[in-house]
Amino acid sequence: MAKPGEAPTMKDVAREAGVSLGTVSKVINGIPVGESYRKKVEAAIKQLDYHINAYAKGLKNNRTYTIAVILPNMINPFFGIMAHYINRALVRHGYRMLLCDTDYDYAKEQEMVQMAEQNKVDGIIALTYNPDLKISQNVRSVSIDRCLGGNTPCVASDNYAGGRLAAQKLVENGCRNLAFLRIGSALASETNKRKDGFVAACEAMQIPCVCKVLLDGTPIEEFEQFLRDNLTDGRLAFDGIFCVTDKLAVETVKMLRRMGQRVPEDVQVIGYDGLRTFGDGDYYCSTIVQPAEAMAETCVRLVLEETDTNTPSLLCLPVSYAFGGTTKA
Amino acid sequence: MAKPGEAPTMKDVAREAGVSLGTVSKVINGIPVGESYRKKVEAAIKQLDYHINAYAKGLKNNRTYTIAVILPNMINPFFGIMAHYINRALVRHGYRMLLCDTDYDYAKEQEMVQMAEQNKVDGIIALTYNPDLKISQNVRSVSIDRCLGGNTPCVASDNYAGGRLAAQKLVENGCRNLAFLRIGSALASETNKRKDGFVAACEAMQIPCVCKVLLDGTPIEEFEQFLRDNLTDGRLAFDGIFCVTDKLAVETVKMLRRMGQRVPEDVQVIGYDGLRTFGDGDYYCSTIVQPAEAMAETCVRLVLEETDTNTPSLLCLPVSYAFGGTTKA
DNA sequence: TTGTATGCGTTATCAT
């Protein structure tokens, strides 16, 4: 080894093998080279425990084989699942994942994008909220659940169809008075379409439907108040409720039970996301399942794809319904 | 801009500002420089939307300000939480996180370590299972929950104390016949100490205690059989059960209820991990809480620390008890 | 204080 303590370089390998630098490079990159040379070089590589320096390589080729993935956090299970499947798809294509956790902080979101650009990543996959996030057009990018414009395609579950599916399932199960509950950001996001699809399906089926939409930060008690306001003589005005997320659905079920309502006998509840306890256990509730794996793979395909033209600006992936105990089976 | 489409370099900035390359470098690195020059350079940087190339910088300094974090997956909520807090601590120190999801695959674990070495990361934080994982001593590394030897310190929750705490809480709550349930890998891991601490505390308190330890892959039904075998006339031989994880605790509670036992009235159950529904909701069960944030910060501190000597080889962080409805309040 | 020149580890373009 050249300098003990320092990692060996191609030069060291070349010296050890008694060949030139160029030959070593060729062996490493699979470019044809004399058999005897190949063997000598390979022996030297093993001997020195040589590892190629990805930074020097990246500097040379302008490709880093790294994709930055920007997500709000890893504590919300949905984001964890996305990170998992994105990573898996990336690795399968020989790429690495630089993961950036923004903690829902707009400023951090922008910072992370800049960091990614500095790091010369080959692409960015981002799920962000900052309404005026600026992504350089020089780097390939894909957004999740929010249309950013420019040439950043957006990947989402088919939120509209999901909303419709929820309404259909509730009605199929006998519900005749529906409600939609949402708490979330006021920002334009694909997830808003969950409500639109639900309402449209209700109208098509001529089923009455009431919507209660709260802004992030509103205490959850407001929903309880809303539900109590619709209670007369211990009987709730709704027999089916669609909640914008599984988390809200679970909270809602708790509230309903506190109010003496039986779920699913008196009221049926459907959430959205398809989360499972401990990540892989039971569903928390009956739910519209986001196709997380397909979404992740779509993101990766788009971010690695060369062709820029003819790319759809929005890709909605099909959702499905899963029984989780809060609807009639 | 020099070549449209290509990212601008320091050279472009120097030309634009009418100064030399070295001056630009100094401005960027905060090395004192004439006021007028500073302004010109800063203007040019803004003008060209220049971003420093982290790869060239890394090549030069032999520092990448990147840490590889190797975890089994992001679907298990505990790993997601660790990733979140590790990322946060890293960012606070000006570092980036290269996240590697191994899917519990031994071969992938080793691959990821090599990838990290190639990528010339400044350090590795890893939670792995491969019993003969080989980490180069040239790179700073920290392990979670498993002692790897070499100069790789191990960070874990105080599993032994956690086991003891579980026994104490159960006995405090009136239990007199305890059981320990575990399903997991046969490998040497810090988590094995949960049992040791529990058993030791039982002995110290002179409380009888039965252990049932299953290997990964065993059908969960074996536990149910075990419990049924300890059922006489509808009365279970145990009134307190400590499960090695929250997940197992939740499964156990379900089994107990299926068998007609009331939890916590007839049997109390304590898990380990401190997981919450949806990441930040309620505890799944009464539990011994791992100090995830402190563990993450400890890992980061160790991996970034210069000093190599006097580093403990094992750091156990204090756990706490949390009520989650499966014990008497 | 400012500019110039060299080298980091790699790849690619040349002669040989």
Place this chain on the structure above:
DNA sequence: ATGATAACGCATACAA
């Protein structure tokens, strides 16, 4: 087919 050599973008020792 192989070897020498020039970049890639940046930091820095050294010269001006």
